Amino acid sequence: MNVERLQTDTRMSAIVKHNGTVYLSGEVANDLEGSAEQQTRETLDNIERLLDQAGTDKTHILSATIYLKDIATDFEAMNRVWDQWVPQGAAPARATVEAKLFDPGFRVEISIIAALPA
Known part of the structure; x- marks a missing residue:
């Protein structure tokens, strides 16, 4: 099966496409x-x-999947x-969790999985 990676560096790809599905890194x-x-x-x-x-x-x-720095203050x-x-x-489908993000200035990070149109 073919895997296509876009905007790739040594650590990660911003987009990965496989078998009709698109995976985005945490944005x-x-x-x-x-x-x-x-x-x-x-x-x-x-x-x-x-x-x-x-x-x-x-x-x-x-x-x-939504990651919030402080779910109590940022969820609404x-x-x-x-x-x-x-x-x-x-x-x-969605999950929202509180997480310690990699930089204290970030309040929100979102990861997405999507389908390619038929």
Whole structure:
């Protein structure tokens, strides 16, 4: 089976395509000073660009794992942006957890698995 890797370096690939499925690495915002809402918005914009590059879109997302720096303070803010971003009737399976992210400025990281259109 063919595995296609895009935006690959020695440590990871931003996109991996295999057997009709697209896997995105954990995506984060570029602006570490932003609120959870701003970082979620920027992260979702990055995800849309990667999905487009992979040949799919957010209507084909199968699963999302959302990592929050502080679930008590950031969960509602992240959900306000998420709920507006997810297409009606296309909500993926989702898990949201609190995690110590690799830089203290990051409030949100999102990992995505999506299907390629038929």
